[in-house]
Amino acid sequence: MNCPTCRSGLDDADACPACTHRVLGWLAELPLLVPLLEDLMHPTAGPARRGGGGRAHSPAPVDLRVLDLLGPGQPVLIADPHGDQTGGIPLTALLYGWARYIATEHPAVRRDRHGTAHIDRCDSAWSRHGGDVAAWCAWLTGYVPYAMTRPWAPEMYDQLEDAVRRARSLTGTVVRRTPKDAPCPACTAFALVAIDGEWHVECEACGHRLTPDEYDAHRAEVMPALAAIALHHLLPRMSAA
Structure with a gap:
């Protein structure tokens, strides 16, 4: 049996240890990249220059790619038939989207007032630490071993990898x-x-x-x-x- 993400042999393991370790590393790294991205949100202005620069409008005061990562958004990519959207899914929306998906799929056990156990599905995810990137990274970390055994693990892996790649590129992280x-x-x-x-x-x-x-x-x-x-x-x- 091979890992559906990296195609390496699993050796009777339920989840690929290399891919699981990599995802856990990304979830630990993303909260550290957020302050660096926030520093890039400060407007920048260069000295006034004379002469035409070929620009028909004023430059944006911040890098729009940073806004794509830190701003609000949907946990899925919106249809773009005209090809004028260049950003991906914002970090908070991406992380919460996967947390909510896992919460609605993962069996949740509760007991009623008579002590009878019931297995249900949750309607949404909830984090006691808030709703920012660090909170949802911490929430997802606890469910990574389960998530990496599911058929949709490669999709989650690819989206997290893309988010980390974008954040590293903007912050110059090596x-x-x-x-x-x-x-x-x-x-x-x-x-x-x-x-x-x-x-x-x-x-x-x-x-x-x-x-x-x-x-x-x-x-x-x-x-x-x-x-x-x-x-x-x-x-x-x-x-x-």
């Missing part, structure tokens, strides 16, 4: 890549890196991927010998110095 000590077990290059938000440790030379447990086992196996070789070459030089 994903951190941390080099790892051990060489790649496939090509022996010292090119293994851990990428923030990614489940696997990946080789930038050949593309080989390791799970965190696989990398830890590989490192424990090869690093003692490599350290011994390094000491063998360094100690004579240190003694000579």
Whole structure:
């Protein structure tokens, strides 16, 4: 059985650990990107210039792409037969839309005054922390393991990925890549890196991927010998110095 999102093998797992880890990372990152986006909402004005610039109207005081992300909107894309809409779904609308969808599908258990258990469906989602991006990200985080097992998981995955990509592009956010000590077990290059938000440790030379447990086992196996070789070459030089 393969993951419907990334097509990798699941190995008897109900949900792909790599895709689940990635979605959890996006939900943790989005609230951190919101203040950076809000900083871009301040109107900007450059010095007055003479001469024609080819513009028939005054420039917008803020980047409209930021408004697309932070403004109100619908949780689905509106039909655009003329192709004049360039923005995607706003963050709050997107997150609340998925929270509401999950809430109406996920079984909810309640007990009546006689103690009898009833399994119902909720009409909507509710967050005790409010209704902003951080609140709905926290709400969705608790349901990601369930959501990633559903047939619509690839659609949610794609929409969250697009939202994070848009926010990163506007704020200039670069994903951190941390080099790892051990060489790649496939090509022996010292090119293994851990990428923030990614489940696997990946080789930038050949593309080989390791799970965190696989990398830890590989490192424990090869690093003692490599350290011994390094000491063998360094100690004579240190003694000579």
